[in-house]
Amino acid sequence: MGVEVDESIRLTNGLCITPISEMPDSREKEYYLKHSFDATGHQQPKPKSAITYLTKITRSHKVDEDPSYTFERDKGFWESSKLLYDTSLALNAIENTSCIPYFSTAYTLPQMPIGLFGGSGGGAPLHDVIGHKITKITIEHTDEINTVLSSLLAMPDKEKTRYRRVLSRLSQSKRREQIEDKILDLGIALEMALLDDNRNNQQLSLTFRLRGSWLIAADENERLLIYHELRDIYNYRSQVAHSGVLCENDAEKINAVRESFPNFTLIAERIVRKLICEERPDWSKLLLGII
Numbered sequence: 138m139g140v141e142v143d144e145s146i147r148l149t150n151g152l153c154i155t156p157i158s159e160m161p162d163s164r165e166k167e168y169y170l171k172h173s174f175d176a177t178g179h180q181q182p183k184p185k186s187a188i189t190y191l192t193k194i195t196r197s198h199k200v201d202e203d204p205s206y207t208f209e210r211d212k213g214f215w216e217s218s219k220l221l222y223d224t225s226l227a228l229n230a231i232e233n234t235s236c237i238p239y240f241s242t243a244y245t246l247p248q249m250p251i252g253l254f255g256g257s258g259g260g261a262p263l264h265d266v267i268g269h270k271i272t273k274i275t276i277e278h279t280d281e282i283n284t285v286l287s288s289l290l291a292m293p294d295k296e297k298t299r300y301r302r303v304l305s306r307l308s309q310s311k312r313r314e315q316i317e318d319k320i321l322d323l324g325i326a327l328e329m330a331l332l333d334d335n336r337n338n339q340q341l342s343l344t345f346r347l348r349g350s351w352l353i354a355a356d357e358n359e360r361l362l363i364y365h366e367l368r369d370i371y372n373y374r375s376q377v378a379h380s381g382v383l384c385e386n387d388a389e390k391i392n393a394v395r396e397s398f399p400n401f402t403l404i405a406e407r408i409v410r411k412l413i414c415e416e417r418p419d420w421s422k423l424l425l426g427i428i
Contacts, residue, residue, distance in 0.1 A: 138239035139312070140228060141185035141273045149283045150290075152224055153189045154274070160187055161244045165259075182269050184239045188224050192217040194243065220290075223297075226304040227286040230410045232403060234272045235311035237264055268312025281410075288414045300413055303329045307405060316395045317377045323398075324374025327367075327405055330412055334420075342371045351423050353407045363404055369394075370401050 146154040160166045169183045194214050218241065228236040242259025274282075289300060303326050310322035331348045332341060346367040354360035373394055377383050384390035 138182065138184050139236045139268065139270060139272060140234065141271050142275070143273070144276070146274065146276055146279055146282075148224070148279065149287055150220065151190060152220070152286075155187050155189050157185060157187060160189075161247075163242075163244065165240060165242065182267055185271055188221050190217050190221055223289060223301070224286055226301055226308070227289050228274075228282065229304045229308040229311070230285045230406055230413060231274065231278055231281060232406055233399075234274060235268065235270055235308045236272075237267070237308060237312070238262055266309050266312050268314075270312060284414050285410060292413075299329065299333065300409075303409060307409060310405075311402060316391060316398065317381075317383045319398060320370065320373045320383065320394065320401070321377045323401060323405055324370055324378075327370065327408065328374075330409055342368070342375075345371050347424055348420055349404070349408050352418065353404070353411055366397075366401060366404055369397070370404075 140154065142154050142156055145156065145159060148154065157166060157169045169185075192213055194211075221241065222238055225236045225238045228234050240259055240261045289297060292300065306322050306326035306329065310319050310326060313319045313322060327349065328341075328345065331345055331352075335341065335344060346364050349367045350360045350364040354363050373383060384394065
């Protein structure tokens with residue numbers, strides 16, 4: 138949900154981002170291709186594309202079989218499901234892109250005979266925020282998506298779990314409507330990415346700014362600009378978190394924050410991409426200019 142493609146984009150590991158129009162004929166396809174509106178006249182958000190993966194699933198089983206055997210038999214299916222989920226998360230690290238899994242199901246191949254071997258079933262995860270934003274991505278994004286996804290999948294389980302949460306929060310910040318909620322989610326995502334080892338909560342704002350700016354800036358001029366942008370993100374996030382009010386409710390200042398938010402998001406995406414795709418930095422050496 139949130140991503141649109143004009144043609145199929147083939148990713149690593151046999152994954153593919155496929156336009157809804159090219160998916161197998163089904164009730165879901167027919168429904169998603171229709172324009173529909175709710176009772177208030179707003180167009181309902183629907184997926185424009187699907188992340189697909191071809192895998193083998195064992196259909197036949199005994200009624201009284203050992204549950205441990207059942208889990209092992211279906212292991213390929215569950216691993217495929219996690220792969221699709223991680224792919225949807227990884228897309229949120231791509232510039233100006235937000236994506237969430239909206240509906241998951243399985244389809245049989247066209248040559249599959251009708252009967253016991255056919256059929257499908259699916260489910261929809263619950264999300265706190267859906268959003269209406271649609272991002273168009275193209276084949277030019279393929280290498281970048283593959284790099285992020287491969288790096289995420291190669292992480293140890295503990296780190297992978299942490300970055301799933303970072304990407305989820307980053308995605309949510311893009312999908313929200315209220316600027317106060319957007320800035321709060323963005324700040325939380327960056328804190329999880331940049332401050333995970335700050336156990337004593339020391340100098341959070343300064344560490345946040347220094348690490349982010351030294352991590353992604355190409356030179357000292359860009360470093361200073363990013364330093365100031367991260368300072369603003371942290372300050373705005375703190376205002377909302379501690380008082381529930383942004384910029385003392387000054388409409389003009391709030392509008393300035395809203396106009397700056399796309400640039401804040403670009404910085405956050407760059408930081409998250411670099412942390413996922415490259416070896417974890419030695420922060421002390423980085424800040425001292427040793428690396």
